[in-house]
Amino acid sequence: MAAVELDNVTKVFVARARKGMRFDMADYPSGFVTALLYRLYGRTLQHAALKGVSLRVERGEFFGLLGPNGSGKTTLLRIVAGLTPPTSGSVRIFGRDVRGLRVHEYVTYVPGALAGGAWVSMALSAYENLVARARLLGVPERRVREVLDLMGLSEHAHKPVGTFSSGMVARLEVAAALLKDAPIVLLDEPTAGFSPEVELAFHEHLREVARAEGKTLIYATHHLHFAERFFDRVAVMKEGRVVAVGSPSELKAKLGPSSTVSAKVLPRGPVEGLAERLRAELEGVEGVAVRQLDEHFWEVRVVCRDAEEAITRLVPALVRANVLVRRIDVREPTLEDLYLSLIYGEAHEAA
Ligand SMILES: Nc1ncnc2c1ncn2[C@@H]1O[C@H](COP(=O)(O)OP(=O)(O)OP(=O)(O)O)[C@@H](O)[C@H]1O
Numbered sequence: 001m002a003a004v005e006l007d008n009v010t011k012v013f014v015a016r017a018r019k020g021m022r023f024d025m026a027d028y029p030s031g032f033v034t035a036l037l038y039r040l041y042g043r044t045l046q047h048a049a050l051k052g053v054s055l056r057v058e059r060g061e062f063f064g065l066l067g068p069n070g071s072g073k074t075t076l077l078r079i080v081a082g083l084t085p086p087t088s089g090s091v092r093i094f095g096r097d098v099r100g101l102r103v104h105e106y107v108t109y110v111p112g113a114l115a116g117g118a119w120v121s122m123a124l125s126a127y128e129n130l131v132a133r134a135r136l137l138g139v140p141e142r143r144v145r146e147v148l149d150l151m152g153l154s155e156h157a158h159k160p161v162g163t164f165s166s167g168m169v170a171r172l173e174v175a176a177a178l179l180k181d182a183p184i185v186l187l188d189e190p191t192a193g194f195s196p197e198v199e200l201a202f203h204e205h206l207r208e209v210a211r212a213e214g215k216t217l218i219y220a221t222h223h224l225h226f227a228e229r230f231f232d233r234v235a236v237m238k239e240g241r242v243v244a245v246g247s248p249s250e251l252k253a254k255l256g257p258s259s260t261v262s263a264k265v266l267p268r269g270p271v272e273g274l275a276e277r278l279r280a281e282l283e284g285v286e287g288v289a290v291r292q293l294d295e296h297f298w299e300v301r302v303v304c305r306d307a308e309e310a311i312t313r314l315v316p317a318l319v320r321a322n323v324l325v326r327r328i329d330v331r332e333p334t335l336e337d338l339y340l341s342l343i344y345g346e347a348h349e350a351a
């Protein structure tokens, strides 16, 4: 049985504005024309934030949600958390429809970038703040020490929060959200303001928790290198739809095994026509590009399926073209390449 299952979920936000009302561009994600229409006609415009999303997340998975700003990640998480009702479609948690379910007993939602929310008293210590919150939630005090430790705040536990750096306040926010120890944890870009080593430790801990305790974690993020390293599976969202789901390696395999061979070279003569010449000599590779790096050096990039074969043919071809080779690097496709190709189309694959 899946931990979380969405079936054809849509969400339409309806915004209302009166004719001639002052408007703030920031409230109109679809841009100036929409804003102007509101101002002139006071029309009600609808925005479909989710357009038929179906997704299964298994128990114990560390699952990533990727996608550009406005693609619907937060909307999806809020619907699963029971904070926003879907317009249509169904959401099941451990096989049970969320309508009529006490969702908060199963799901913890950790919002991101809320540093210093209203619940925090700057005069009290981190420990005191968390204990007050734990009492409200009916959570034992032992859990306060656990979350402080988890967020690397134990040594600062008894300092007033007013003396904290903003990254420490951000970590305290996440600690507070994690007080409730639910089997499903939704994390919405929680690491804004974390320094890299804290962020790394946090992700390692989450993976550990998913593996050891069988918790299901759904994590929205823009950090593609973390996604590649930590998530069991990811869903890539674009304009309210899921455009790809799978493990990072499965998804990269779908992209095709193209690698990029990049040679830093020093031409001993004019470079005109070098790209065409290499294209002719390296027949069968997917692309060849030549660009100037600085006063002396140029870069030759070859996008190919078989890097060894390409290098073996590239070096003699360069020598014949009177070009010295300084270094050669091979870059295997990354999740970022896949993401960019899904979001922007094929053009970015070889870029
Ligand atoms: N309460 C709301 N009222 C109207 N429109 C909304 C509301 N919440 C979200 N939207 C719109 O729905 C779309 C999806 O927003 P959402 O916050 O889910 O995106 P996101 O993928 O989380 O983006 P980000 O990466 O910036 O956090 C956006 O166009 C957003 O403007």
Ligand SMILES: [Mg+2]
Pocket (backbone or CB within 6 Å): 073, 074, 075, 188
């Ligand atoms: Mg968001």
